[in-house]
Amino acid sequence: MAVLRDERIGLRSMDDIIKARQVVRDCAIFQGLSLVDQTKLVTAASELARNTLIHGGGGEMRLQALNDGSRRGVKVTFIDTGPGIADIELAMKDGYTTKGGLGLGLSGSKRLVNEFEIDSKPGKGTTVCIVRWK
Amino acid sequence: MERIPILKMGPYLLVTIQVDMHDRVAMTLQDELTARIVSDRAQGVLLDISSVDVVDSFIGRMIGNIASMSRVLDAETVVVGMRPAVAITLVELGLALPSIRTALNVDAGMTLLKSSRKSNNGRPAR
Numbered sequence: 001m002a003v004l005r006d007e008r009i010g011l012r013s014m015d016d017i018i019k020a021r022q023v024v025r026d027c028a029i030f031q032g033l034s035l036v037d038q039t040k041l042v043t044a045a046s047e048l049a050r051n052t053l054i055h056g057g058g059g060e061m062r063l064q065a066l067n068d069g070s071r072r073g074v075k076v077t078f079i080d081t082g083p084g085i086a087d088i089e090l091a092m093k094d095g096y097t098t099k100g101g102l103g104l105g106l107s108g109s110k111r112l113v114n115e116f117e118i119d120s121k122p123g124k125g126t127t128v129c130i131v132r133w134k
Numbered sequence: 135m136e137r138i139p140i141l142k143m144g145p146y147l148l149v150t151i152q153v154d155m156h157d158r159v160a161m162t163l164q165d166e167l168t169a170r171i172v173s174d175r176a177q178g179v180l181l182d183i184s185s186v187d188v189v190d191s192f193i194g195r196m197i198g199n200i201a202s203m204s205r206v207l208d209a210e211t212v213v214v215g216m217r218p219a220v221a222i223t224l225v226e227l228g229l230a231l232p233s234i235r236t237a238l239n240v241d242a243g244m245t246l247l248k249s250s251r252k253s254n255n256g257r258p259a260r
Binding site for chain 1: 217223
């Protein structure tokens with residue numbers, strides 16, 4: 001699998017989240033995703049970037065443009081070293097929230113992408129990886 | 135900090151969101167809009183999101199809050215101009231905004247506000 005682009009962006013403030021939305025959009029356009037797929041990916045990235053900032057205490061986003069020969073896609077990884085998630089199954093449920101939000105961040109973003117992986121260890125941090133293929 | 139202008143159009147307020155929504159901008163809009171509904175005795179709010187290309191759950195919640203707050207202040211909110219890609223994404227995200235009235239554009243939204251006011255017989259004039 002070829003990686004055509006690979007960049008990292010710090011997620012430390014709300015301005016970084018807006019910047020993250022813009023670079024994810026640019027990359028999705030670069031990879032030829034349709035407008036609906038771009039919107040789904042950017043929305044999922046916005047939810048997860050907000051999680052990294054609010055729940056993870058900040059972290060970083062890694063953005064990669066992928067080409068596996070037959071198809072192109074965009075992979076976005078969100079990494080924080082915050083408190084982690086004790087019960088991932090519970091955190092993935094629609095409507096479950098610890099900070100007064102709508103509880104759609106994780107479960108909703110999973111529905112907006114083709115691949116979704118979450119890895120979290122209490123006390124160590126959380127990594128969420130999403131891929132949207134063209 | 136960027137602010138979202140609130141324009142008065144007869145008995146209605148028109149809010150056109152043209153910036154990439156910062157959380158703080160959204161909170162300021164809620165405060166200013168509710169204050170203007172009261173000071174201008176507005177009967178309705180048109181929230182134009184035709185320039186908005188991403189509505190995540192935070193912005194979606196803000197739109198829902200604005201509609202609820204204005205309803206409590208006796209003004210109806212109509213969200214106008216949602217892009218098709220945003221509508222598809224919102225529903226898949228799980229945020230269908232069932233309690234929000236929508237119209238395809240500002241004209242249609244205005245017509246909706248006018249007709250909903252007429253049907254409220256017996257309501258005291260402002």
